[in-house]
Amino acid sequence: MIKITSFLLVILLSIGQLFAKEGMWIPILLKKYNLAEMQRMGFKLTAQDIYDVNNASMKDAVVIFGGGCTGELISNEGLLITNHHCGYSSIQAHSTVEHDYLTNGFWAMNRSEELPNKGLSVSFLEYMEDVSDQIFAGTENLSGEEKEQKIKENSKNIQEKAEKDGKFKAQVKPLFYGNQYFLYVYKIYTDIRLVGAPPSAIGKFGGDTDNWMWPRHTGDFSLFRVYADKNNEPAKYSPDNVPYKPKKFFPISLKGVHPGDFTMVFGYPGRTMQYWPSQEVDVTMNQRDPDRIKIRDKKLAVIRTDMEADPKVRIQYSAKYAGISNSWKKWQGEISGLKRLDAIDRKLAYEKEFKAWAEKNGTWEDEYKAVFDGFQSDFKKYDEYIRANDYYSEIVFRGVELFRLAGQVNAIIKSIEKEDNKKVAATRKSMLNSILGFMRNYNQPTDEKLFAELMPMLASDLNNRFLPAYYLKLIEKYGHDKLIEKVYRKSVLTDTEKLKKILENGSNKQLAKLKKDPVIALYASFYNKYTTDITPELQAVSAKIRANMKKYMAGIMEMKKGQPLYPDANFTLRVAYGKVEGYKPKDGVTYNYYTTLKGIMEKDNPEIYDYDVPDRLKELYNNKDYGRYEVDGEVPVCFTASNHTTGGNSGSPVVNGDGELIGVNFDRCWEGTMSDIMFDPERCRNITLDIRYALFLIDKFAGAGYLLNEMDLVE
Ligand code: ARG
Ligand code: GLU
Numbered sequence: 001m002i003k004i005t006s007f008l009l010v011i012l013l014s015i016g017q018l019f020a021k022e023g024m025w026i027p028i029l030l031k032k033y034n035l036a037e038m039q040r041m042g043f044k045l046t047a048q049d050i051y052d053v054n055n056a057s058m059k060d061a062v063v064i065f066g067g068g069c070t071g072e073l074i075s076n077e078g079l080l081i082t083n084h085h086c087g088y089s090s091i092q093a094h095s096t097v098e099h100d101y102l103t104n105g106f107w108a109m110n111r112s113e114e115l116p117n118k119g120l121s122v123s124f125l126e127y128m129e130d131v132s133d134q135i136f137a138g139t140e141n142l143s144g145e146e147k148e149q150k151i152k153e154n155s156k157n158i159q160e161k162a163e164k165d166g167k168f169k170a171q172v173k174p175l176f177y178g179n180q181y182f183l184y185v186y187k188i189y190t191d192i193r194l195v196g197a198p199p200s201a202i203g204k205f206g207g208d209t210d211n212w213m214w215p216r217h218t219g220d221f222s223l224f225r226v227y228a229d230k231n232n233e234p235a236k237y238s239p240d241n242v243p244y245k246p247k248k249f250f251p252i253s254l255k256g257v258h259p260g261d262f263t264m265v266f267g268y269p270g271r272t273m274q275y276w277p278s279q280e281v282d283v284t285m286n287q288r289d290p291d292r293i294k295i296r297d298k299k300l301a302v303i304r305t306d307m308e309a310d311p312k313v314r315i316q317y318s319a320k321y322a323g324i325s326n327s328w329k330k331w332q333g334e335i336s337g338l339k340r341l342d343a344i345d346r347k348l349a350y351e352k353e354f355k356a357w358a359e360k361n362g363t364w365e366d367e368y369k370a371v372f373d374g375f376q377s378d379f380k381k382y383d384e385y386i387r388a389n390d391y392y393s394e395i396v397f398r399g400v401e402l403f404r405l406a407g408q409v410n411a412i413i414k415s416i417e418k419e420d421n422k423k424v425a426a427t428r429k430s431m432l433n434s435i436l437g438f439m440r441n442y443n444q445p446t447d448e449k450l451f452a453e454l455m456p457m458l459a460s461d462l463n464n465r466f467l468p469a470y471y472l473k474l475i476e477k478y479g480h481d482k483l484i485e486k487v488y489r490k491s492v493l494t495d496t497e498k499l500k501k502i503l504e505n506g507s508n509k510q511l512a513k514l515k516k517d518p519v520i521a522l523y524a525s526f527y528n529k530y531t532t533d534i535t536p537e538l539q540a541v542s543a544k545i546r547a548n549m550k551k552y553m554a555g556i557m558e559m560k561k562g563q564p565l566y567p568d569a570n571f572t573l574r575v576a577y578g579k580v581e582g583y584k585p586k587d588g589v590t591y592n593y594y595t596t597l598k599g600i601m602e603k604d605n606p607e608i609y610d611y612d613v614p615d616r617l618k619e620l621y622n623n624k625d626y627g628r629y630e631v632d633g634e635v636p637v638c639f640t641a642s643n644h645t646t647g648g649n650s651g652s653p654v655v656n657g658d659g660e661l662i663g664v665n666f667d668r669c670w671e672g673t674m675s676d677i678m679f680d681p682e683r684c685r686n687i688t689l690d691i692r693y694a695l696f697l698i699d700k701f702a703g704a705g706y707l708l709n710e711m712d713l714v715e
Contacts, residue, residue: 021642022679023566024269024574026175026182027051027059028128033564038577042262042657049659050266050575053127058659059573060247062266062652064123064186066090068571070267070652071122071224074252074661075710078226078244079195080122081694082651083666084203085322087222090117091197092319097312105199107704114193114225116237122226123186125573126168131158135172135181151178158183167233175567177275177546177553184572189244191227191237196704198222198697199614200318205600207610208325212333212670214591216638216687217600220666221694223707250653251712252691253660256631257639259593261580265643265665265686267652269569269576272676275553277372278347279379280545281677285338287383288390289331291461295394296328298453306446308609316441330673337674337683346678354552357559368555371548378544385538388466392534395454396526401447405431405438405493406523409514413524416512424508432503439496451488456480466534470525491519571648576686578642583685585671593641594690596634597621620700629696637693640669640685646676654688660714663688 025034031047051059065071069086073079084091088102094115095101108114135158139150155172162170162185171184197203202219210216226244229235257263273280303321307314338344351372358364396403408431415423458467459475478486492499492514502510514520557565566574582593601621604613620626629635641654645665654663665688668675672684695713699705 021578021681022644022684023564024272024569024576024644024646025564025566026128027266027573027575028130030575034575034577038262038264041577041579042260043264043577044657045659056247058248058250058266058655059125061249062125062573064268064571065224065651066120066122068270068648069650070648070665072266072651072653072661072664073226073246073249075249075712076245077710078228078246079249079707079710080192080224080226081221081664082224083220083664083689084197084200084218084222085220085666086651087194087197087224088204088322089319090120090194090224091222092315093117094194095315097315100315101197102200102315102318105197105202105702106194107196107698107702108194109704109706111225111243114195116191116193117224120192120224121188121190122192122224123169123188126185126187128185128573129183130180131172131183132180134158151181155181173570173572175570176557176565177550179550179554179557180567182572187234189226189228189234191235191241193225193227195223195225196698196702196707198701201612201614202617202697202701204322205610205613206603208322208329209610211326212329212667212673214585214640214669214685214687215595215599216667217595217603218638218666218689219693219697220689221664221697223698249712250655250661251659251714252695253656253658253662254628254692254695254713254715255656255660255662256636256692257580257594257641257656257662257690259580259582262577262657263580263641263643263662263688264575264577264655265645265649265652266575266655267573267645267665268571268648269574269646270571270648272569272646274566274568274677274679275549275556276347276677277375277549277552278344278351279375281338281343281347283379283383283386284677285335285343287387289335291387291390292394293328293331295391295399295454295457296324298457299324299394299399299450300328302449302453303446306443306449310443313443313446316443317446320441333670333673334677335674337671337680338677341674341678341680343674343678354555354559358555363555367551371551371555374544374548378541378548381541382538382545385534385541388462388534389538391458391462391466392526392530395458396523396530399454400451401438401442402451402488402491402493402519403523403526405435405496405499406491406517406520407527408434409493409499409511409517409520410524410527413512413515413520416508421508424511428503428511432500435496435500435503442496444494448484448488452480452484455483466529468525468529471522474522487518487522491517493517493519569646569648576643576645576649578644578686580639580641581685582640583669583671583683585669585683591640594639595637597626597637597693598634600637616701625700626696627700629692629700631692635693635696636690639663639688639690641688642681642684643686644675644679644684645686649686654686658714661691663691664694665689 035047051057061073063071065082065086071080071082074081091101135154139147158172159170168185169188172181174181198219205218227241228244232245235241303317307317358368412427580593582591584590603611605611626635649665652665653661654665656662665686667687669685675684698707
């Protein structure tokens with residue numbers, strides 16, 4: 001019985017792939033693989049309308065926003081829309097207790113009020129190209145390290161050639177685990193100004209409670225403007241810069257969405273792992289996700305308590321909290337989704353199918369048997385080391401905040417020891433630059449609690465051989481209880497003003513003395529242990545796994561020859577397509593595909609921070625003052641569709657069959673968060689902000705309707 005069901009599931013899964021809603025496709029290969037199907041599903045344009053090197057196409061209106069989001073141009077004057085959570089740190093940077101744009105929102109009422117953002121950039125893709133032949137040229141008779149070296153060298157040459165005239169930034173990235181390579185060439189703009197953001201009570205409505213969940217009512221958008229010099233070229237901030245004239249921007253549809261409508265998401269998905277072997281799925285769902293969830297439970301509890309007690313701490317820690325909570329929650333959904341799919345069994349079934357294929361064509365014994373034997377033994381070691389790595393990463397490198405400063409000072413001390421004066425000066429300077437930002441968002445009592453909660457987890461959960469002797473000695477001497485007093489509070493790092501002075505005026509000798517500082521010494525012991533005993537082993541075993549993965553992937557490509565196959569996401573421009581549809585999360589429950597303003601009022605609760613609806617929005621609701629955004633007496637807010645998306649797709653344009661913007665992607669449904677590893681067409685849905693809600697807020701809520709004049713609205 002069980003066998004029959006999993007067999008059927010495999011068939012269903014492969015049919016699902018044929019009518020692909022699954023997949024993040026390469027824009028320049030759409031014509032070959034996807035266009036016919038897209039058109040069957042309701043797409044009315046051509047592949048060139050999406051991507052064309054010679055003429056303006058949709059791809060010219062899609063950008064990388066900041067370091068990890070997508071954004072799109074929506075006017076001829078450089079106006080850009082992305083998510084509120086993507087603009088969050090910029091909005092936060094302009095916020096103070098007096099001018100709290102995070103809480104109250106921000107709307108420039110004219111160009112001169114738009115706010116510049118240090119460090120923010122927007123990248124336009126000029127072109128992409130399959131450079132596999134050039135990358136593999138001269139590697140035919142090489143293997144192992146030598147081959148990797150040659151590939152690196154070729155890749156560097158290609159990159160340098162593409163960047164030659166100084167106008168572009170180029171990247172060569174592997175696809176299919178290094179069985180193919182693509183070149184991506186970008187033009188990067190750095191004068192990006194904040195134009196508008198709703199209050200967090202709208203842009204982050206539902207907060208971390210509703211995050212990753214449907215039904216959803218978040219107005220998750222913010223507006224920016226790209227500025228250029230007089231020749232429309234990138235330039236650093238200057239009041240003389242002018243709005244950028246894009247080659248292409250998205251027209252905005254007011255026609256709305258209906259079940260079954262074609263949808264396309266065009267953006268930058270970050271990372272997926274569709275081809276992982278069973279062992280990696282296993283360690284992820286049964287070890288890594290649970291480990292990291294457990295550590296973050298503690299971090300979140302500490303930070304939440306302090307944020308609730310003090311509005312200043314709320315502002316300081318809001319972005320940090322959201323970041324920690326986001327993956328923490330996704331991992332929980334991922335575990336349950338993978339369990340429900342019987343992911344490991346499915347992977348094993350797939351591996352069996354692969355083996356049968358290889359046996360049939362006589363390649364199993366010579367080529368692939370060793371690959372799977374390798375996985376079998378390598379993952380035993382990997383599992384152990386990745387646990388240590390996860391704990392170090394969550395607690396030492398991204399947990400206790402003071403360790404961040406310790407890490408920077410430690411780096412300076414190391415350069416002093418190496419007598420690398422240039423590096424010493426440079427690191428001093430960069431630390432001085434970042435320390436102000438650090439202090440701004442640092443609350444020592446909160447960090448002390450983090451230290452007290454997190455440090456004991458290292459000793460209790462990791463084998464001593466993964467821990468530095470110095471730390472073990474300290475806890476033997478003082479116990480974890482006294483570490484705060486004897487170590488943390490004795491450190492110069494808690495007196496950041498003093499530290500700043502030493503960095504500014506202290507001699508190298510003075511700086512080198514900080515080696516004895518208790519927190520710096522403790523950090524250094526972890527750092528040394530990590531870099532000498534953990535990383536090298538982990539890298540070595542990961543390299544073996546990757547080499548085998550490359551062979552396995554080549555085998556899969558061979559096995560699936562002639563069928564459309566998409567490479568894992570790697571933060572490059574991709575197209576996902578599907579249709580507007582709800583889903584059945586569990587027995588007896590069906591989710592509608594859209595939500596409305598009414599649902600916001602139903603969630604309203606002034607006592608709960610995440611659900612405290614602003615008065616102005618209530619007023620519009622009570623007066624039914626909806627203007628042209630009303631549909632059947634309601635204002636649409638969000639909708640779900642079956643597009644395969646992941647982190648990085650935040651802010652991506654969601655486009656209808658006519659190539660018009662119908663919404664801005666911002667999330668996935670809880671029941672489908674395992675789609676990075678395994679896609680389930682029944683339950684994987686992306687969540688989109690209905691563009692009409694954004695327009696309603698800009699126009700009716702904020703009174704910034706003047707911005708609509710520069711948009712191309714299609715009725
Ligand atoms: N889950 C979405 C994403 O992965 C939104 C995250 C931001 N929102 C939040 N409440 N933390 O990025
Ligand atoms: N919110 C995610 C992001 O920041 C997108 C949601 C997802 O992971 O699908 O990219």
